[in-house]
Every structure is written in C-alpha cells, then in structure tokens.
Amino acid sequence: MSKNLTKRAEDYSKWYNELVVKADLAENSGVRGCMVIKPYGYAIWEKMQAQLDKMFKETGHENAYFPLFIPKSYLSKEASHVEGFAKECAVVTHYRLKNAEDGSGIIVDPDAKLEEELIIRPTSETIIWDTYRRWIQSYRDLPLLINQWANVVRWEMRTRLFLRTAEFLWQEGHTAHATEKEAIAEAEQMMNIYAEFAEEFMAMPVIKGIKTESERFAGAVETYCIEALMQDGKALQAGTSHFLGQNFAKAFDVKFTTKEGNQEYVWATSWGASTRLMGALVMTHSDDNGLVLPPKLSPIQVVIVPIYKGEDQLDAISERVAPLVKELRAKGISVKYDNRDTHKPGFKFNEYELKGVPVRLAIGQRDMDNNTYEVARRDTLEKETIHADEVVSKIEFLMEDIQQNIFKKALEHRRTHITEVNSYQEFQEVLENKGGFISAFWDGTLETEEKIKEETKATIRCIPIDAKEEAGSCMVTGKPATKRVLFAKAY
Amino acid sequence: MSKNLTKRAEDYSKWYNELVVKADLAENSGVRGCMVIKPYGYAIWEKMQAQLDKMFKETGHENAYFPLFIPKSYLSKEASHVEGFAKECAVVTHYRLKNAEDGSGIIVDPDAKLEEELIIRPTSETIIWDTYRRWIQSYRDLPLLINQWANVVRWEMRTRLFLRTAEFLWQEGHTAHATEKEAIAEAEQMMNIYAEFAEEFMAMPVIKGIKTESERFAGAVETYCIEALMQDGKALQAGTSHFLGQNFAKAFDVKFTTKEGNQEYVWATSWGASTRLMGALVMTHSDDNGLVLPPKLSPIQVVIVPIYKGEDQLDAISERVAPLVKELRAKGISVKYDNRDTHKPGFKFNEYELKGVPVRLAIGQRDMDNNTYEVARRDTLEKETIHADEVVSKIEFLMEDIQQNIFKKALEHRRTHITEVNSYQEFQEVLENKGGFISAFWDGTLETEEKIKEETKATIRCIPIDAKEEAGSCMVTGKPATKRVLFAKAY
Incomplete structure (x- = not known):
C-alpha cells in the first residue's frame, strides 16, 4: 500500500480528502453529492452509533421510525422551518417510469404525477409532530422521549466527504414535554450527552454553548451546540440540541390535558448528530501518516x-x-x-x-x-x-493511555488556539495568522455579526455556557457588551 | 386498556390490522403507504436486526452504506431489473421549492429541475455494482461480502402495515465472487441463515426452496427463499437470496484478473429480509388476546x-x-x-x-x-x-419452554396444513376449504403456472430444496413431472 498522502502543512484540505479515501472510510459515488461509506468507515460509525444509542437509552429515550417522505404542505406549516429547508431539498414528483413510445429509453411517466409533491426529509420535525398529535392527549402521555436513526437529504451544491453531503446518516431525537422548564432541561441534557460522547469516546474536546439567533436551527427558540476545533484552526459544530418552545406544537396543533384539566400546547426539543462526526474524528487526531483513532472507537x-x-x-x-x-x-x-x-x-x-x-x-x-x-x-x-x-x-x-493522550493533545491544541482579543484589528490579525477560536466582546446585534462574517468569513460559533458576565465593549462598534463570545471560521 | 380485538375466526385480516396498531407496533402515517414504526414495534425490529447482523458478521460480512438515490440510467442497465422495478418507484425530479410569485404558497421551483431524474432505491444492485467496478480489480479483492441496513421504496397502491408498505426497512447483502460455484454456495448459505433465524429466533418454521422463473427476482438467475405459513393458511415469503450470475457484472462492466492473469466477469449474489418479518411474527403466533412473542425477540x-x-x-x-x-x-x-x-x-x-x-x-x-x-x-x-x-x-x-412451545405449535399447524393432492379438482377444493401449502405435480411450464394463478389466486411458493425426485404427472395438464412443488395463496 502506497500512502503518498499530502502533508497537512502543505494542503490540509487535500490531506483530508485523500486520507478519507485512502484509509477506506468513504468515497464519492456516481450520484452527485452522495457518498459511499466503505466498510472500514462504517465500522467506526457503528461504534459511534452503539455508544450514542446506549447513552440515549440510559436517559430514557426509545427508538422509532418515521417516513422518509414529507408532504410539501407539512413543511410549510412552521414558517421559519420552511424558510430554512425548502431551498435545498429533493422533491419527489412522480411515482413511475415507463418506456418512451419513441423507443428512446426509460422516461418519467407523465401520467404518474403525485397530487402533492413529497420532500425527502431534511429533518423530521414536521412528520413527527404530525404523528405526535395522535399520540399525545394527556399529561400521562408526557414526556415523550423518542429518537430515530435515519438518512436525511439536504441538497448541497458543494460537498465534501462526511462534512457536507447531500445525503447523510444521523440520529434525530424529538421529545415532547408538559412544561417549558422540562423541555429546556432536556435540550441541555442532550447537549451534555453529546459533549460527553465527544470527549470520552472521540477524545475530542468541545465547547458547549448556545447559538446566536442567526445561527439557530430553523424553528428553534434556542439552539445548544458543541463546537470542536480542528487541527487547521477551523471550528466544527459536532452536535446540536434545540429547544423548540411550542412552535411545532402550535403548527401541528398538539395540545394535552394538564393534571388540572386545562388544554395546553406541548413543549418540544429536537437534537441531532450525524456522520459529520466522522469528519471531525479524522481532523482532530490524524497525522501525515494517516488516521489516528481513539481505542474506544477503533474497529x-x-x-x-x-x-x-x-x-x-x-x-x-x-x-x-x-x-x-x-x-x-x-x-x-x-x-x-x-x-x-x-x-x-x-x-x-x-x-x-x-x-x-x-x-x-x-x-x-x-x-x-x-x-x-x-x-x-x-x-x-x-x-x-x-x-x-x-x-x-x-x-x-495502552488502550487507556492512547485514549487519554490523544485527548490531551487535542485539548492542548485547543488551549493554544483560543485567543482573547479586544480590538477588531487584533481579531483580523489572529484570524489571518493563527486561526482557532477567538474570544471577543460583541454588541449582540445581527448587524455587527453579519458585518464580521462578510468581512472576515468568521462566524460566532457559540456563546459559551460557562462564559462569565463581565463589562466590556464590542470590538467592532464599541457598544457595551457583557460576555465574550467565540468566533471562528468553520466547517 | 380496552382490547376489543376482532377475533381471528371472524376476520383474520381485520384482527391483524387492529393488533398491529393496538399493540403499539406500527400505524399508518399521514404519508400515503408509509408507516410509522412505534417504539415497541421498533424495539422488536432492533432485536431482529441485532441477531441477523451478528449472523452476517459471523459469516464474514461487513456493513457499508450506499446512496439512497439511483440515477435513472443506472436502473436501465440491467434489462429485466428495470422491467421489475421501474413501474413502482418514487422519482426525484427537482431539488428546490420556492414561494409562488402569486403568493399561493410553496411550489416546486421549475428552475431547479435535475438533469437526470433520481429514483429512490427500490433495491441497491445497480448503485452497488456501479461502485464495485471501482473496488474489484483482482482475485485478491474477492470475495467481497457486504451488507447494508437501509430504507427502500417501492410504490405500492394497496398497502398493509409491515406486509406491504411504500417505504420499508431491510437489509440487503451484495456479494461478489470469483467463481459461479462460490456465488451459488453463498446464496445457499444466506438462505440457510435466514431459515435458522426464522426458526430459532422467530420460532417460525419455514420451508427452504427455489422460486420458479416467473417468481424470480428481477435480474436473478436463481432465487432461493424461505416460506412460512400464517395461521389463516396463507403463505408468507420471509427472506430471499439470489444468485445473480454475471448479469450485474456485465451490466456494470465489473471484471477481475484471475490468478492466471485472465480478465473475467465477477459472479454475484444479493439477499434481503425486511420489516415484513414483523408481520410474519405477528401472524405466526398471536391469538385473540393479542401478541404472542418468542422470548428471544421480546423487548x-x-x-x-x-x-x-x-x-x-x-x-x-x-x-x-x-x-x-x-x-x-x-x-x-x-x-x-x-x-x-x-x-x-x-x-x-x-x-x-x-x-x-x-x-x-x-x-x-x-x-x-x-x-x-x-x-x-x-x-x-x-x-x-x-x-x-x-x-x-x-x-x-419458561424462556426456553415458551420459545420451543410456540415453535412446536406453529410447526404442528404447518404439518396439518400441507396437503398432497393429485388432481386439479382436489387442489381447488383444498385451497377453498382448508388453505395452507398444497403439494402437487406441475409440468414446469409458465403457461400452467399462470393458468392456476388466474383461476385460483394460488402461486407456486417454491420448489422445496428437499423435494424428492419422483415420477408424476402435472395435476392440470397431465404432462410428466418429476417433483412436487408447493402452492399457496400468499401475502
């Protein structure tokens, strides 16, 4: 086996693409934007699945399976959700092929047009909440704690193996609760589970935080996330957990009778992690000789x-x-x-x-x-x-020591790649020369966030959960700010 | 919990439909022909998956994952395959929705038409053999023993929970071999594994056999199957294993260099079992009080x-x-x-x-x-x-005894519902009054097979592997025949 692997220092992106293929993790298929996950790569994914599944079940969740197809009208029911997902979806319009009458081959049968188009699920909130309306009547039916392992499709124009593909594999949890407080606690719990999985199994240190409004999931009230730092100084979002408020309950009319006999809308969360984690695993530990796998996930x-x-x-x-x-x-x-x-x-x-x-x-x-x-x-x-x-x-x-050693190494890399800055000029210099997470004060406005993104391509990765309250001023506008947020260029 | 379950003797079909819903196994979704597998049903499916997966891995197979989408042109490459699957498939034609300019809501964006339509996989031979062309060069790359757990879609007009749904879950094995003999041995091995799983874990006795040409998988040279008998006397095909010859290797140009340095086409098999097994499990053991589960698969x-x-x-x-x-x-x-x-x-x-x-x-x-x-x-x-x-x-x-007892009971039911007949009149009487498998001589022609199917709705379920050679004459035409085959009405 000839390695001939591009060096990370030469071209990190090329190194990654080559490594994923040469280590037999995945490859591009003949279908635009869709990958084939090869047996060795799939064996790692199976280990990830098994561990996450165990952690979900230990916290009371059950698996179920919902349809691949989402009727177009369902998607439209939650306003910000359709905005977020309609632009990049695969649409099924017909249900039959036939032989062309002129002998030119197989064509779509125009007589087999669907009355309503079906979308391949980009995420399953809508179809699941349409189901929950039938499952939830009383407080006795709550909480409803369900997870699904599935494939989803988001039409992407520029794809990269594991990191961004039209079809990918993931799990999506969808829970329903009687109170706002309980739903928020669930969303936080799942963020913590993702963090525990990332750190203890993937040996990948992560920062827990919440997303700004502009980076929130389409339909969420709050998005919790874990953010990891890759060797090239770019961030990677490795799992998200959303507090959905009553948005989907209202869109799909899911009410329950409280103990006191009142009718109330249900509170919801959803949370997901995907085969993107495979990309994160590769980019966190591997070197110029190839993959470095944590013993706990190594087939x-x-x-x-x-x-x-x-x-x-x-x-x-x-x-x-x-x-x-x-x-x-x-x-x-x-x-x-x-x-x-x-x-x-x-x-x-x-x-x-x-x-x-x-x-x-x-x-x-x-x-x-x-x-x-x-x-x-x-x-x-x-x-x-x-x-x-x-x-x-x-x-x-060695099983223990390698697991700990690669975690420590990744943690040390992150420690040396979080930079506190106090001016926009400093911000741009660090971003340009060093990369990594940059901790800075921000005035909390969308306007400033977008200006920074346009000028530097850096986004606010998260407002860390453990960010301390302090008096500061926005590095761009000078307006008052109370917390440092983390910026980075991201995958 | 009120049962109010229809009695089997009253209406077996209604009993089944009610039981699947009331026992929380599955329900119909808002999407035509697609079911929701509920947590309790999914937990049983997970136990089936875990056991089958173990048996596949013990026989040297590895899991992988291939795209959901199949370009229309791929499907057309194997002639009988496209005939078999083009008539009932979901076709993706567009990749975006947009807001209608007249404000009437969300519509398919006509500017986002795909150059080539994509079919949602009804089975993955074509996309997998397109991949195997890249993976197989030499005899050293063989055998290639791969399995995939996936969802597939076959557009069905009349659906029933688990038994026939537009989308279903299954596993599909796809193997490549250097010799015909080895591929046939693999196809037979997988039929045997399905039979072992059915009998030892589902406690469901099955008959191993081969399909007649008309019942063969589209693209196969030989289809091996296991056939079970439900309580109402109808048969259910519970798993199939296909020897594909060199059909897909030729369609996708997959050749390998032999030890001797020659270029030869690869020999193939594919084999699958699906969530249909859930329906078989229900209909084999359950009674008027509800489900009866074998301990080995009970959550x-x-x-x-x-x-x-x-x-x-x-x-x-x-x-x-x-x-x-x-x-x-x-x-x-x-x-x-x-x-x-x-x-x-x-x-x-x-x-x-x-x-x-x-x-x-x-x-x-x-x-x-x-x-x-x-x-x-x-x-x-x-x-x-x-x-x-x-x-x-x-x-x-009791864990042992219940497992054995329900198997024996099902075996006894089958024993008393296999009837040997020697005339077509007797055949029709047994079919009408008793059902079950009917063992009869058949002249081996498609014509006779179709006549029987048209007149009685019974099909040849299989030519049993252990059928003995004997001199007989076809019950319909009187022409010479050498083996009894098994007829039944089937799910």
Whole structure:
C-alpha cells in the first residue's frame, strides 16, 4: 500500500480528502453529492452509533421510525422551518417510469404525477409532530422521549466527504414535554450527552454553548451546540440540541390535558448528530501518516503482524500468537491477526498506520527466540520490545493511555488556539495568522455579526455556557457588551 | 386498556390490522403507504436486526452504506431489473421549492429541475455494482461480502402495515465472487441463515426452496427463499437470496484478473429480509388476546405487576421485588417492574397480554405472606403460584419452554396444513376449504403456472430444496413431472 498522502502543512484540505479515501472510510459515488461509506468507515460509525444509542437509552429515550417522505404542505406549516429547508431539498414528483413510445429509453411517466409533491426529509420535525398529535392527549402521555436513526437529504451544491453531503446518516431525537422548564432541561441534557460522547469516546474536546439567533436551527427558540476545533484552526459544530418552545406544537396543533384539566400546547426539543462526526474524528487526531483513532472507537484495536520466511516459521508464530489473540478477545479487545501471505510486513505496517489502528504488535524470529513482541503505538509512533508475559497488561495500559493522550493533545491544541482579543484589528490579525477560536466582546446585534462574517468569513460559533458576565465593549462598534463570545471560521 | 380485538375466526385480516396498531407496533402515517414504526414495534425490529447482523458478521460480512438515490440510467442497465422495478418507484425530479410569485404558497421551483431524474432505491444492485467496478480489480479483492441496513421504496397502491408498505426497512447483502460455484454456495448459505433465524429466533418454521422463473427476482438467475405459513393458511415469503450470475457484472462492466492473469466477469449474489418479518411474527403466533412473542425477540421478557392498596403496601412489595429484578437482569433477562399508580392491575394484565410479554409475575398481599409469586405464561395463558426461591429457575425454564412451545405449535399447524393432492379438482377444493401449502405435480411450464394463478389466486411458493425426485404427472395438464412443488395463496 502506497500512502503518498499530502502533508497537512502543505494542503490540509487535500490531506483530508485523500486520507478519507485512502484509509477506506468513504468515497464519492456516481450520484452527485452522495457518498459511499466503505466498510472500514462504517465500522467506526457503528461504534459511534452503539455508544450514542446506549447513552440515549440510559436517559430514557426509545427508538422509532418515521417516513422518509414529507408532504410539501407539512413543511410549510412552521414558517421559519420552511424558510430554512425548502431551498435545498429533493422533491419527489412522480411515482413511475415507463418506456418512451419513441423507443428512446426509460422516461418519467407523465401520467404518474403525485397530487402533492413529497420532500425527502431534511429533518423530521414536521412528520413527527404530525404523528405526535395522535399520540399525545394527556399529561400521562408526557414526556415523550423518542429518537430515530435515519438518512436525511439536504441538497448541497458543494460537498465534501462526511462534512457536507447531500445525503447523510444521523440520529434525530424529538421529545415532547408538559412544561417549558422540562423541555429546556432536556435540550441541555442532550447537549451534555453529546459533549460527553465527544470527549470520552472521540477524545475530542468541545465547547458547549448556545447559538446566536442567526445561527439557530430553523424553528428553534434556542439552539445548544458543541463546537470542536480542528487541527487547521477551523471550528466544527459536532452536535446540536434545540429547544423548540411550542412552535411545532402550535403548527401541528398538539395540545394535552394538564393534571388540572386545562388544554395546553406541548413543549418540544429536537437534537441531532450525524456522520459529520466522522469528519471531525479524522481532523482532530490524524497525522501525515494517516488516521489516528481513539481505542474506544477503533474497529481493530490491536493488529498482530507476523514477520516470517516460509510456512514453517509462520506456523510456529501462529501457534505462539493464538492464545494471545484468545486472551485479548476474552477481555473485549478487538484483535486482528494479519497472516496474509499476499502482502509483506512493511506493506501491512503502512496499511494499519494509515488506518489508525491504535496498537500494532510484530513478531519475528528474534521475538520467538526471546519470547517477546515488538509493540508500536499509533499515536506517538513509539516502539518497544515487551516480554510476552507482559504484553496483555501493556495493551490494556495502552488502550487507556492512547485514549487519554490523544485527548490531551487535542485539548492542548485547543488551549493554544483560543485567543482573547479586544480590538477588531487584533481579531483580523489572529484570524489571518493563527486561526482557532477567538474570544471577543460583541454588541449582540445581527448587524455587527453579519458585518464580521462578510468581512472576515468568521462566524460566532457559540456563546459559551460557562462564559462569565463581565463589562466590556464590542470590538467592532464599541457598544457595551457583557460576555465574550467565540468566533471562528468553520466547517 | 380496552382490547376489543376482532377475533381471528371472524376476520383474520381485520384482527391483524387492529393488533398491529393496538399493540403499539406500527400505524399508518399521514404519508400515503408509509408507516410509522412505534417504539415497541421498533424495539422488536432492533432485536431482529441485532441477531441477523451478528449472523452476517459471523459469516464474514461487513456493513457499508450506499446512496439512497439511483440515477435513472443506472436502473436501465440491467434489462429485466428495470422491467421489475421501474413501474413502482418514487422519482426525484427537482431539488428546490420556492414561494409562488402569486403568493399561493410553496411550489416546486421549475428552475431547479435535475438533469437526470433520481429514483429512490427500490433495491441497491445497480448503485452497488456501479461502485464495485471501482473496488474489484483482482482475485485478491474477492470475495467481497457486504451488507447494508437501509430504507427502500417501492410504490405500492394497496398497502398493509409491515406486509406491504411504500417505504420499508431491510437489509440487503451484495456479494461478489470469483467463481459461479462460490456465488451459488453463498446464496445457499444466506438462505440457510435466514431459515435458522426464522426458526430459532422467530420460532417460525419455514420451508427452504427455489422460486420458479416467473417468481424470480428481477435480474436473478436463481432465487432461493424461505416460506412460512400464517395461521389463516396463507403463505408468507420471509427472506430471499439470489444468485445473480454475471448479469450485474456485465451490466456494470465489473471484471477481475484471475490468478492466471485472465480478465473475467465477477459472479454475484444479493439477499434481503425486511420489516415484513414483523408481520410474519405477528401472524405466526398471536391469538385473540393479542401478541404472542418468542422470548428471544421480546423487548420485555418478564413483567412484574404489584397488586396493592396504598403506598405502604406498594413500598413493601417493591422492596421484595427489587433483588429479583436485579438477579434476573444479571442473567440477561429483560424485566419491567410496572409500579405505575395511574393504572389498575387488571388494566396492566390486559396490556401485557396484548403486547405479548412472555412471562408475567404478579405479587399481592397473599404472595407477600407466603413468599410466592403468581407466574403466568403468555403462550398458554396458564398460571401457577411459585415459591420465591424457585421463581428465577422457573423463569429461566419458561424462556426456553415458551420459545420451543410456540415453535412446536406453529410447526404442528404447518404439518396439518400441507396437503398432497393429485388432481386439479382436489387442489381447488383444498385451497377453498382448508388453505395452507398444497403439494402437487406441475409440468414446469409458465403457461400452467399462470393458468392456476388466474383461476385460483394460488402461486407456486417454491420448489422445496428437499423435494424428492419422483415420477408424476402435472395435476392440470397431465404432462410428466418429476417433483412436487408447493402452492399457496400468499401475502
């Protein structure tokens, strides 16, 4: 396997695109803007799914499935929602093809036009709230805590693997509550779950915050988010959780009878995370040699490569390795013993480095003689020779240590890439020369936010949850401001 | 919870429709032909998915994800495939909505017409084989063993929950092989896996067989299937596995270099099972009181209902129950302790009967005094009082016994509903009066098959794998025949 990977310092964007393809995560398909998620990439996504699903269920959520299609009229029911999503959607207008009468091939059958066009869901609030109207009558039916794993489509003109694709996979939670307070608590809880997942499983530090009005989800009263920082100094929104107020309940007439016998509109949240997380994972940890995966999400945690000449030597090594493989698997560690005779060890080393396998063991004749293994860790590329008796505990240590080490490294990168500025000039200089998050006072107006975006391409990523109240003045207008917000260029 | 379930003997079809809705499995959505799979139904589907996924992975398959959209031209590349699927597909023609200039609302933007229409996948052979052309160059790339969990759309005019819906969920395996023999072995293996899943997990006996040419998948050389028999004597196809020959390899020009250096077309299979299995599960075991679920697929395996007056008594019962719940969960048994004070025990009994929970424990004051539980099994509705010391082993026994008992019951029903006939008159009488599978000689011609279908609505469900060679004559034409085939009316 020839890596020939562009260096990050040369062209980060090119490095990313090449790496996603070469590491067998995903590739572009023959369908504009749609990707194929390859088995290795999908295996990582499955690990993410399994963990998130577990966290959702532990907090009382159940999965369900709602239709792919949304009637055009549903989308129109919530005013800001349709504004946000009508401009980039796939529209089904017909339900049949037929052979052209002039023999020119297969055409859309004009007699099979739908009475009402169907939109492929860009998100499912409308179809779900149309359903909730039937499910919710009384306070006894609340809270309703539902999640869906699904594909969604947003027509994008400029796409990039995982980061922006016309079709993507995600989960979307949709909850209904009796009170405003409970719904807000749910929206905050889900932001916290995303943050916990990002930090503990993806080893990706995130900043929790709320979006400004202009960056809010179409139809939300408040959007909570987690924001991560990529190695190139650009931010990436890694999950959002929306407090929807009573907007969708009103649009779809979902009322419930309170304990006191009154009729009230239901309070709602929705929250989602998508295959975009795959892009974030790649860009947070990987290096010029390829992927670096956190052990907790790596489909293969340990690879064992035999170094041998001839079948007899391979057989002897295989016999030595077999009980180790068994022992590691019994401990829940995923191991691959790569005894393919079609590829040389050097090729295999490259391949697993490219694919980000956290720990690589190699065993050759000298190791056989000394009862040792060569143990290499992917994150630091360090190698050492370990006695066979100690190799299991070494691997257990490395599973923890690599997970923590790459988190610390990413955290350190972020720490050195959050810059406090107090003037617009300083802001522009930092943005130009260093990137990262820039913490600055803003006067709270859309006008100023848009001016900054137009002039610098930086947006307000969030108003951090833990931002302290302080007296300041907007770096652009000089007007009074009370909190620093985080700006960055973003994916 | 009021059941008011139509009796099976009165109207089996109505019973099914009511049960699916009342047991909270699924319901119709506001979108024509599309269902909402409710949390309880989805939880059963998740258990099916988890088990099938495990069996696929154990046989070397990996998951991946391919686009939802199929360009119209792809569908046309395989001649019989387009014939089979073009007539019932959802067609995306535009990628944007806009506000009508006359203020009449949101309309499809005529300026956003796609150059080439996109079909929502009815099945993914075409998009996948377009991808495999890039993935397969050498014999080293084979076999390629891939599965996808996805939603698909086939436009159906008459739909029924789970059994026939415009959108449904399924898995589709797509494999590529170097030799014909290996591909056939794969197709057979997957039929066997489906059969094992149906019998051991769904407790649903199935007959393995091959389809006649007219019932084959559009584009297949051979279609293997498993056929189950519902309680009303109609058959249901529960999974199919297709040997595709080189049809798709030729249509998408997928060749590989053999070990000897020759260029050859790849051999293919595809295989799928869908949410239709949910309908099969319901119709195989359930009764006039509601669902009967096999313990291996039941989201709740044991429910515990306290019978109490006042909070003190409930507290005492809860204290007694807590260690039992813990012990059962430690054994991997899923338990629900339903201590809701909003519903009476009788209501709860009805609810869990309707939802098919395999074992119900009840505990009231007398049980507290005697240190017992009332144990009720859903399949036979038998109840007995068991000492607390024996309740765990009793439940473990029931998990096995209910699974086996409902399988045996279904097997017995099938045994008494396979009828050998030797004349067409007898065939029609049995079909009319008894239903079930009818085993008869057929001359092997499409003409006879279609005549029978037109006159009786029965189709050839399959030529059983284990059908023995014998000399016979077609029940309709009297022409020589060598094997009995299975006819039935089918879902």
